[in-house]
Structure formats: structure tokens, C-alpha cells
Amino acid sequence: MRSYKEITYRYLKGQRNRTLLTILGIILSVALVSAIGTIIVSARGALITEAIRENGSYHAKFAEMDKDNINKMTNHVGVSEVGVGKLEGAAIVKETTEEEKEEYRWDIPYRYIEIEGLEEEAIEMLPFNLKEGRIPKAPDEIAIEYWMASYFDKEVKLGDKIKLTMGNRIIGNDEETQDGQIVRKETFEKTGEKEYTVVGFIKPQYIWKGNLVTKGITGLDSRVEEGNYNAYIKIPNIKDAYEKITSIAKDLGKTEEDFEYNYRVLRLYAESMSQTFDRSMVVLLIFVVGLIIVSTIAVIYNAFNISVLERIAQFGLLRSVGATPNQIRGIVLKEALILSIIGIPIGLFSGVFAMRVVLYIISLLKSDIYLFKDMKITISGAVFLISTITGLVTVFLSAIGPARRAGKVSALEAVRNTGSFKKEKFKKIQNSILVRRILGVEGEIAYKNLRRNRKRFIITVFSMVISISLFITFSSFSDFMFKMGIVESKDMGDFSIYGDIDDKSEEIYTELRNIKDIKRVYKVKFNNGEALIEESRISKKMIEMAPFLFEKKRDNLIRINNVQVSTIGDENFETLKGLLKEGTLDVNRLNKENGVLVINSTYAYNQKTDRNSLMEGYKLKVGDKIPYTSYDLNKERVEPVYKELTVVGVLEKGILDKEYNPNGSINIITTESVLENLLKTDDEDFDDAEVGRYRTNMYIEMAENGSIESVKAYLDDLEEATPGLHYIDYAESAKENRVASIIVSIFLYGFVAIITLISSINIINTISTNIILRTKEIAMIKAVGMTQSGIKRMVALESLFYGIYAAIFGGVIGTGLSYILFNILMKIREFQWIIPWKNIAIACVGATIIALLSGAYPLKRINDKIIVESMKAEN
Structure with missing residues (x-):
């Protein structure tokens, strides 16, 4: 050597x-x-x-640019590419109905296509998802959103020529109606007519037929004409992009109001x-x-x-x-x-x-x-x-x-x-009579083993503390990601139906349920009103954040505004099973007790940070009583009439668009029968026709292999036959959101799994070696009469003691790290921090079980050997 x-x-x-x-x-x-x-x-x-x-792909868009500014922009040393577009104006497609104006609180005379002419460089920089056809190249060619084709007098197809009335939309001042609603006023100023050949259909992200203003694009030949243009620009070096773009604007005499950044692209750079x-x-x-x-x-x-x-x-x-x-x-x-x-x-x-x-x-x-x-x-x-x-x-x-x-x-x-290990003086370690009585001789020896070698004790507990702390921290990290909305949990189904459908809701609901391509239909009826809550049932933190929400009282109870009571269809309560924290989902009990399910978590406005924060704003429990009155019932009353609701279940969150209340209030879910009773009145002077008005929406969930096109065709016919009814097509985005949720969950839980593996290896390594190093000691204990089962019990109790100590310190440290992580993430998006009890319990119990199992193999090796050999062996 x-x-x-x-x-x-x-x-x-x-x-x-x-x-x-x-x-x-x-x-x-x-x-x-x-x-x-x-x-x-x-x-x-x-x-x-x-x-x-x-x-x-553009980095910034400059609006209202004249010919001189366009030329300066093109020749500017700080600009690498310029794409030019010109707003041609708004084109009339169809007159809006009175129902549409009333529904959207928008006095708009027509459905429009806002047309922008784009040259080739601009088209390359802008996002267009073609469903059919091609992008226009000439000024007399046009591409429109495909679903608008059916709104013309005659359905438009590729290659058709369409003559459009062009003009300018003039936005007026908002007006308040007699019932206190704000209506947006708008008029149209005609400038002429233009004829286009339809060469393409654009596919929007999702179809919302209530969108009265849509987009169309045409080709643009040159920049030399007079008029206002849009300039889409790229800069050669993305570093310090905001300062560079601001400098370009100053050189052209433009202010920050004249341009906008492509924030998402720049943020990713x-x-x-x-x-x-x-x-x-x-x-x-x-x-x-x-x-x-x-x-x-x-x-x-x-x-x-x-x-x-x-x-x-x-x-x-x-x-x-x-x-x-x-x-x-x-x-x-x-x-x-x-x-x-x-x-x-x-x-x-x-x-x-x-x-x-x-x-x-x-x-x-x-x-x-x-x-x-x-x-x-x-x-x-x-x-x-x-x-x-x-x-x-x-x-x-x-x-x-x-x-x-x-x-x-x-x-x-x-x-x-x-x-x-050095020789230890056992006399210094006092006998524990209590431990011996409860756990026997093996327990007493195990307890003494913890105290007789301080370094070994610290190393072992430290290893387990690290493992417990890491699991708590990283599992909390996964939970925080869900709370922040990184993983999209809200699922609005594949289609939603809304509008003036209250009178026909039962008929439509029955028809939808009979369609084989549809798995589930949520019949959502909802009513808004006021509830009375004990102050002790409201989070003190939420009151501190937004005191103005809780200033009004009645009968020593806090008046909570904008409380929404809704249904999801009685046969759909099974979908809430995984969300139930306490109580029951029994429909019969809900009907019998005038019962409701409440969601305590809510988004509350934080005056200090000027942001909404997701938090557990209420502390309602099963058995609590909630006096509720509908706004509809009190339009003509001096004194409101309250009806008492009983909490029979508490949900972690709701479903569809009822997950959390967005305004510091409470979301309440109940049965259709309870909602109907809630909105009835015995007042003879009150017109029953005006009582208990609720709105109805429906959400459709497709069967696994259901035909989306057939359901869409049915909804198109239904929309045409039912004035005031509209639907939104979420099918594609819903599918993507569901898969995205699974994918992000794979990453998050995979990350936690690896941390768990590292932590487990740490515990196994420490505990098993701890036993192997004490081979001679264990052999001596066997030699003086302790049975093999007694040895196993002693080692198991010792591991249990380690687990208890580690659980205390690891739980505290892990919770502290979780809170530090929460404060880091709070700067990105606000939400409420709650002590991660579930993660703490899993970590502590898991670490203790792993510690117990870690000693099994080395102890078996020791027990399999002859006592004399174990006493002579080197570790």
C-alpha cells in the first residue's frame, strides 16, 4: 500500500x-x-x-399613428421590426333585440364586426387561429369569427361576397334607470359601405354569443394613405424592454397612453x-x-x-x-x-x-x-x-x-x-418509575438509551426533524399552489346556458338529461339577499381587513350583504362528497330542516394591499341558524322579513362558478324546495308575481365519448327557438383545463414524492445504523436474559420515543418554514395561511412508522447471529 x-x-x-x-x-x-x-x-x-x-410576438403596440410617425418608427434605431394595421371601422351585422339590450345593460344598436386592415408583417406578429380558409392578403378580403356567419341574413360561407355598412361606434355616457341599474349608451355613425370576399374563419378561444362586438381582419396594401394606424413593433434586444419602449415613445412625441406592452411575452422573457x-x-x-x-x-x-x-x-x-x-x-x-x-x-x-x-x-x-x-x-x-x-x-x-x-x-x-461510544455511567440516569409501570422494563431501557448518549440522540432526532420539516414544507407548497390557482380547480362544464330561461327551465332541463351525449346537467337557480350573522362567527382578520363590510347591525347581529343562495340540482349533491368538511348532504334532511350547506372561505378585499385575499372569513358550524331575506322580497317593504336557515353541512368550497364568494360574503347551497320556500310570502298586499324571483343557469358536462357537435347543434336550435337564451361553448377550454390540472398535479405531487423518498432514506439510514453500531450492546442484553421479543419491543419503543421528540421539533420547524414560504408566495397572490395540521400529522406519523420499520432488518441480522459472535464482532 x-x-x-x-x-x-x-x-x-x-x-x-x-x-x-x-x-x-x-x-x-x-x-x-x-x-x-x-x-x-x-x-x-x-x-x-x-x-x-x-x-x-410583438413587444408593444402604438395606437393612432399617422404616416410621419410610421416612417419615423420604421427608421428608428431601437426598432427591429414594424407591422402596421389600420382600423377600418365597425361593420353592422344585425340589429340587437330589446331583450339583449336589457340583459347586458347596454343600449347598443347592432352586433358589430370591428375590422382592422393588416399588412403581412403585422399578421405575422399577431395571433390568429384559423378554423377554416386562409388569412386575407388584399384589402377586399376578410376573415371573421366563424360563429358570426350565422348572424347574417343569409349564412355566410367561404368565397361569399358580403356588403357591410361601415361606420364609427360612439360611446355615450352611462345612464341610471328607475330601478337603479346602470345602462351603457351607444350610437352608430354611418360612413359608407364596403364589399369583402370571405376567405377565412377565425376560431376564438371560446364561443360567447353574448359578445356583441367581434373581430374581423383584412389585408392592407400600403402605409402611404392618410389616417390613423396601429404599429406593432419588436425591439432587437429584450433586456430592459420597458425602458427602451418608453424611450422610443418619447422620441415620437408619444405618452404612455398612446402605447401598450405585450405584457405576457415580456414577462416570460x-x-x-x-x-x-x-x-x-x-x-x-x-x-x-x-x-x-x-x-x-x-x-x-x-x-x-x-x-x-x-x-x-x-x-x-x-x-x-x-x-x-x-x-x-x-x-x-x-x-x-x-x-x-x-x-x-x-x-x-x-x-x-x-x-x-x-x-x-x-x-x-x-x-x-x-x-x-x-x-x-x-x-x-x-x-x-x-x-x-x-x-x-x-x-x-x-x-x-x-x-x-x-x-x-x-x-x-x-x-x-x-x-x-464511550463508557457511560448509568447511575447518572435516574430511573423512571412511571415509564417502567406503563411500558415495562423494555420501555425503561429504551428511555434510558435516549439519554445516555447525547450525540447519538441529537443526530437521530435531527435526521427525523429534517425529514418531517421538509415533508410539511413541500406538501404545504403543493397546497399553496392549489390555493393560488396555479392548478385550475374550477370546472364550468362543457357548455353553459344562461339568459331569460326561468319559465322554460324545467322543460329544457328534462330535454338535456335525455340526450345520451350528456353525462350531467347542473340546474343552478340563485337568489341574492341579506343574512344576519353573529360577530363571533366572522373572522376577526376579515373584519380588520374590510371593516366597512360589517358596520351595519340588526338585533345585535351583523348584516351581511350580497349573500347568494343557490341550487345545483338535487340529484347532483353527490358531486359535493369530496368537498364536505362536516355535516351531511342528505337532501331529505335539508328539505325537512330548511337546511343549507355553507362555504366559509371567501375572497375579502384587503385595504392595506389593495388586493383580494382568499381566506376563511366565517366560522359557521353545523346547527347554526342564519336569518336570511331576499332583496326581491324587500323592494316594497319598510321592514324586511327574515326566514331562518339551518346549517346542516360545511363545504371546503363549492363547484362551477360558486367556489368562493368574491365579495367577502357567504355562498350558500341548498335544495330547490328550500329555495322555493325561502322566496314565498304570506303578505296579502304583496304581488306574488314579483316575489321570489331567481335566475336560472345550466351547466352541461359531456359524457366521456359524447358528441360535442351534436350537443352544439341542439343548443344552436334551442337558442334560435328561445328568445333571450344564450350559451357559451367551454368544451375545448374545459378539456384543456382538466388535463392541465392533472399535469400540474403530477409535477407537484411528484416533487413531494421525491422529497418524501429523500426524507425516508435519511430516517432509514440513521435508525438502521444506530442499531448496527449497538450490536455488542444488544447481544449483551440478550445474554443477561432479555428475550428476542423483548429486544424488538425495546428497539420499537426507542424508535417511538425518537418519533415523538422529532414530531414536536419537526412540526414546529416545518410549520415555521411553511409560514416563510407563505409570505414569499403572498407577494405573488394573496390567500390565507392556516396551520397545516393535516401535513403535520402525516409527516409525524409517517416518520415514526418508517423509524419503526427501519430497525426491523438490522435487528433481524443481529438476532440471527449467535450471541457470542455478536459480542466479538466489529461493527
Whole structure:
């Protein structure tokens, strides 16, 4: 042997299990960092592609530009590309009905197509999703939103010529009607007529036939004509884009009111207008990666520390034959280098491979979401470099402490102490009569074992505390993502029907339920009113945030405005099962007790931050009484009449568009019978025709293989036959939202799963080695008469004690880290922080179970050996 360091290879080969466990920790550390970096780089590229598809590739749009300004813009040194468009005016399609004007509170005379002429450069910069045909190239060609074709006197097809009345929309002042509603006034000024050939149909994001103003585009030949133009520009270098665009505007004599940024595209290029948002994202990334490093340091540190503990005697012998402290330290650090050389490249490959597997799984979902279609795994040198440095820093930070400890071992210490532990004086540890009575002799010994070696106790508890804290933090991170709306949970179905359908709602509902392509129909009836709530049932924080909402009282109860009572169809209550926190969904009980389901969470306005915050604003419980009065019942009354509702269930949130109340109020769900009774009156002087008015909407959920086109055809016929009825086509966006929710959940829960794996390895490593190092001690206890089952009980109780201590400290630290993470995310979007009791319970119970199981295998190895052999064996 030419060098003491050659011992390193022999030890790594001899302790294969320990070596593999340490390498696995390094691989997980590097893989997690490289996977996060790879997905960020890959997703950023896909998000930019998607943003360009939906918002266009231009960086800013300048409005009302004349010919001279266009020429200056084209020749400006700070502009790389210019696309020109000209607003041709509004074209009449069809007169609006009185019902439409009343419904939208908009006195608009016609349905319009606002036509913009675009030259080829502008068309390339703008987002147009063609359903059929092509983009117009000449000024006499036009493309319109495809669903508008049926609103002309004769349905328009590709190749048809259409003559349109052109003019300007003149927006007047809003007016207030007798019933207090605000109506938007608008008139039309005719300027002439134009004839176009329809060459394309544009596909909007979703169809809303209540959209009275739609978009059309034509070609644009030249820029030399007089008039006002729009200029869509790109700048050569995206860095400091906002300052550069503002400077361009000043050079042209324009103010900030004359142009607008393409915010989404610029934000994805890391040029966000909100510095707080950018800063928060950076802080979030640092926080997450920092915790990953801490978690893997804990795993790898324990591996090296345990490696040193196992070889105290060996290091002492080396010192006795002349090895210096530096040489001993070199042995441990060389181990770290060898393990890094093996683990880091595998970790880099594993991170990228894991992302490829995730994308493959996503592809099996047959997603039509462009984001994931466009996403390609990008191998980034910067990500690999950062991941490698992170891995090396992690490993050497983990190895430095144990290396120093190994270097301090003296020959005398090694000779006096066989193994890693000094002789302990058990007399110093007081007997615990209570522990012995409850848990027996095994429990008493287990309790003493915790206290007789302080370092071993701290190392073991520290490992479990790290594991518990990390699980609580990262599982809270996943929960926060859902609360922030990163994962879209609201599902509006595939179609929604709205408008003046109250009188025909039952007939329409029955017809829809009989269509085989439809799985479920939600019949949503809703009424707005006022409720009286005890002040103790309102969150103090919400009162502090928005005191003006809770100033009015009646009979010592707080008056809550804008309370909405709604139904979802009695046969649909089963969809609320997963959302029920307490109480029952029994329809019969609801009807019998005038019962309701309440949603305590709400969006409340925060005056300090000028933002809405999602929080648990109310503390209503099963059995609480809520006096309620409908606004409709009180139009002609001096004193309102309240009817008492009984809370029979509390929901975590609602469904459809009734998830949370947006105005600091309460959402209430009940049965159709309760709602009908709620809106009845016994007052003879009150006109029953005006009592209990509610609006009805319907939401349609398609069957798995249902034909969307056939349902759409039915709804088209229904809309034509029913004045005042309209529908929105959510089918495509609903499908994308559902798949997106699954995909984001895969990422979030996959991340938590990896952290759980790292934490589990940490606990297994620590507990199992703790037992292996005490082989002689356990053999001696068996030698003096303790049975094998007694040994198992002792070790199990010891693991349980460790779990209790770790649960206390880990729960507190994990909750603290969760709160820090909450404060970071609050700068992006406000929501209420709640102590993560569920995550704490899962982490503590899980860690304790893993600790109990971790001792099973090493204890079996010890029990399988002959007692004398175990007492003689080196660890």
C-alpha cells in the first residue's frame, strides 16, 4: 500500500450498502436540482411559444399613428421590426333585440364586426387561429369569427361576397334607470359601405354569443394613405424592454397612453413590469433549492458521519502507525470525491431522464394543450453547471464535519474504546418509575438509551426533524399552489346556458338529461339577499381587513350583504362528497330542516394591499341558524322579513362558478324546495308575481365519448327557438383545463414524492445504523436474559420515543418554514395561511412508522447471529 488513501477503495467496496445509500443521496440531490432547472428552461421556451400564439410576438403596440410617425418608427434605431394595421371601422351585422339590450345593460344598436386592415408583417406578429380558409392578403378580403356567419341574413360561407355598412361606434355616457341599474349608451355613425370576399374563419378561444362586438381582419396594401394606424413593433434586444419602449415613445412625441406592452411575452422573457413578482419568483426558487440542499446534506452528512463512527478504532490504529490528522481527513474527503464522481453524472442524467418520463406520461393523456405539445426537453449547460456545483458543495459540506472528527481521533482513544461510544455511567440516569409501570422494563431501557448518549440522540432526532420539516414544507407548497390557482380547480362544464330561461327551465332541463351525449346537467337557480350573522362567527382578520363590510347591525347581529343562495340540482349533491368538511348532504334532511350547506372561505378585499385575499372569513358550524331575506322580497317593504336557515353541512368550497364568494360574503347551497320556500310570502298586499324571483343557469358536462357537435347543434336550435337564451361553448377550454390540472398535479405531487423518498432514506439510514453500531450492546442484553421479543419491543419503543421528540421539533420547524414560504408566495397572490395540521400529522406519523420499520432488518441480522459472535464482532 503506497498511501493511506488507498484504504478508501477497500472501505467503499467492503461497505457496499452504505456506499450505495450515500451515492443514492447524491444522485437524488443532483437529479432534483437538474430536473427543476431543466423543466424551468424547457417550460419557459414552451410558455413563450404559447404566449406568442395567444398574444402575438410583438413587444408593444402604438395606437393612432399617422404616416410621419410610421416612417419615423420604421427608421428608428431601437426598432427591429414594424407591422402596421389600420382600423377600418365597425361593420353592422344585425340589429340587437330589446331583450339583449336589457340583459347586458347596454343600449347598443347592432352586433358589430370591428375590422382592422393588416399588412403581412403585422399578421405575422399577431395571433390568429384559423378554423377554416386562409388569412386575407388584399384589402377586399376578410376573415371573421366563424360563429358570426350565422348572424347574417343569409349564412355566410367561404368565397361569399358580403356588403357591410361601415361606420364609427360612439360611446355615450352611462345612464341610471328607475330601478337603479346602470345602462351603457351607444350610437352608430354611418360612413359608407364596403364589399369583402370571405376567405377565412377565425376560431376564438371560446364561443360567447353574448359578445356583441367581434373581430374581423383584412389585408392592407400600403402605409402611404392618410389616417390613423396601429404599429406593432419588436425591439432587437429584450433586456430592459420597458425602458427602451418608453424611450422610443418619447422620441415620437408619444405618452404612455398612446402605447401598450405585450405584457405576457415580456414577462416570460424575465422583463416583468412588476419587480415584486420577479423578485418573489427568484426568492421562491432560492428557498426551494436551498431546502433541497439542506435535505440532501442531512442524508449525506449522516452517511459520512456514521462511516466515521464505524471506523473510530480503524482510524486510531492508523494514527498509532504514523498517520497524521491531515492524512486521516484526506481519507474521508477522498471518499466524498469518489462518490461525487460517481453520483453527480448519474444525477444529471437522472434529472433529465425523469423529465422525459414525465412528458411521456403527459403525452399518454392525449392533451391538446399547446404548452405541453410545444415543450421539448432543453439540455442547458448552465443548469448542468449549477447542478454539478450544487452537488459538489452538498457533498463536501456534508463530509467536512466528519472528516475533521476523524482527524481528531487519537490512538489512545481508539484503544480505550471499542467502537464509537464511550463508557457511560448509568447511575447518572435516574430511573423512571412511571415509564417502567406503563411500558415495562423494555420501555425503561429504551428511555434510558435516549439519554445516555447525547450525540447519538441529537443526530437521530435531527435526521427525523429534517425529514418531517421538509415533508410539511413541500406538501404545504403543493397546497399553496392549489390555493393560488396555479392548478385550475374550477370546472364550468362543457357548455353553459344562461339568459331569460326561468319559465322554460324545467322543460329544457328534462330535454338535456335525455340526450345520451350528456353525462350531467347542473340546474343552478340563485337568489341574492341579506343574512344576519353573529360577530363571533366572522373572522376577526376579515373584519380588520374590510371593516366597512360589517358596520351595519340588526338585533345585535351583523348584516351581511350580497349573500347568494343557490341550487345545483338535487340529484347532483353527490358531486359535493369530496368537498364536505362536516355535516351531511342528505337532501331529505335539508328539505325537512330548511337546511343549507355553507362555504366559509371567501375572497375579502384587503385595504392595506389593495388586493383580494382568499381566506376563511366565517366560522359557521353545523346547527347554526342564519336569518336570511331576499332583496326581491324587500323592494316594497319598510321592514324586511327574515326566514331562518339551518346549517346542516360545511363545504371546503363549492363547484362551477360558486367556489368562493368574491365579495367577502357567504355562498350558500341548498335544495330547490328550500329555495322555493325561502322566496314565498304570506303578505296579502304583496304581488306574488314579483316575489321570489331567481335566475336560472345550466351547466352541461359531456359524457366521456359524447358528441360535442351534436350537443352544439341542439343548443344552436334551442337558442334560435328561445328568445333571450344564450350559451357559451367551454368544451375545448374545459378539456384543456382538466388535463392541465392533472399535469400540474403530477409535477407537484411528484416533487413531494421525491422529497418524501429523500426524507425516508435519511430516517432509514440513521435508525438502521444506530442499531448496527449497538450490536455488542444488544447481544449483551440478550445474554443477561432479555428475550428476542423483548429486544424488538425495546428497539420499537426507542424508535417511538425518537418519533415523538422529532414530531414536536419537526412540526414546529416545518410549520415555521411553511409560514416563510407563505409570505414569499403572498407577494405573488394573496390567500390565507392556516396551520397545516393535516401535513403535520402525516409527516409525524409517517416518520415514526418508517423509524419503526427501519430497525426491523438490522435487528433481524443481529438476532440471527449467535450471541457470542455478536459480542466479538466489529461493527
